[in-house]
Amino acid sequence: MSKQKQHYERGIEDVWSAVKNQIHRGHENSFILEPGPGNWEKYDPFLFLAEDWFQRGSFDTHPHRGIETVTYVMEGVLEHYDSSTNGKDELRAGDAQWMTAGRGVIHKEDPAPGETVHSxxxxxxxxxxxxxxxxxxxxxxxETMPVREEEGVSVRIFSGSSGGVQSSxxxxxxxxxxxxxxxxxxxxxQELPSSYNGFIFVLEGEARLGRDRIACGERQAAWLGEGGSGEWSSVRIEAITPLRVLLYAGEPLHEPIAARGPFVMNTEEELRQAYQDYRDGKFI
Incomplete structure (x- = not known):
């Protein structure tokens, strides 16, 4: 473990297990941030985290406005089409995609033929x-993400920084x-700005987390406690067994939310306008 400045060490506020639901024969789903969409104030700036196991045809072409989606592929090959570039691409296990929907985009994410994607x-x-x-x-x-390496630890940085290693x-x-x-x-x-909200999701193994060394196992999520009054905080992750986790943390917005379907705006009027713009073909 490298030497670091003294930070306020965060606790763990809550731990829970993800519940898997059968959507149809080719699609299973879990909402990791319980109880699913709607707990906006607590999870700010995050809206929800969905875990899916799905086959080709589970999701049709659909629009978004007012959000960013961050897709991480654990297994399989995920094909992607978007209207902003009329381009196609694919994501493989370990890859992620950061989509900024902004004023409006139409896209589709579909497993390659014969693939079951876990994302x-x-x-x-x-x-x-x-x-x-x-x-x-x-x-x-x-393979192109920056990596922080320490004894027994590898941190792949998709966004933000870790131990002085910065993502672009x-x-x-x-x-x-x-x-x-x-x-x-x-x-x-792991250092984090004290103002950030955040959580850890265990993909594999068992861990002790936070200043109280709270146990957390596979497919469990742990919400981080508050970050103290200083500028920086840290969260402690200890591997009981070989471990792989995802850590997400972000700056809360403290803004009103009006959400329906694939659109997330600040007011009901903006939501109505989003639907009208989509019907009028104004999304690229």
Whole structure:
């Protein structure tokens, strides 16, 4: 473990297990941030995190406005089409995509033929000042992401920073997204701005988290406690067994939310306008 400045060490406010639901024969789903969409104030700036196991045809072409989606692929090959570039691409295991829907985009995510994709998709709220920003995509390939290496610890940095290693991912809302892989017995102290909300989702293994060393196992989520009164805080991750987790943390917006379907705005009037613009063919 590298030497770090003294930070307020966060506790763990809550731990819960993800519940898997059968949507149809080719699609299973879990909402990781319980109880699902709607707990806006607590999880700010995050709207929800969906875990999906799905086959081709589970999701049709659909629009978005007012959000960013962050898709992380754990298994399978995910094909992607978007209207902003009329382009097609694919994500493989370990890759992520950061989509800024902004003023409006139409896209489709579909497993390659014969594939079952296991993915996580996080929705990040956009501030009122950027709800109508120009849409864009960032494909974050696992092999090109910066990595922080320490004894028994590897941190792949999809967004934000870890131990002085910085990602070049462009953010509107400041967000840290890390994939942390650890050997049994290893310890990581991850620094975070004290103002950030955040959580950890365990993909594999068992961990002790936070200043109280709270146990957390596979497919459990842990919401971070408050960050103290200083500028910086830290969260402690200890691997009981070989461990892989995702850490998400971000700056809360403290803005009103009006959400329906694929659109997230600040007022009901803006929501009605989003639907009208989509019907009028104004999304690119």
């Amino acid at each position: 996580l998709q996080l929705w990040v709220n956009l501030p009122a000042s950027h709800k109508m920003t120009e849409p864009h995509y960032q494909n974050l390939r696992a 991912t462009r953010n509107i809302v400041p967000v840290t997204m890390l994939e942390v892989t650890m050997e049994a017995g290893a310890v990581l102290l």
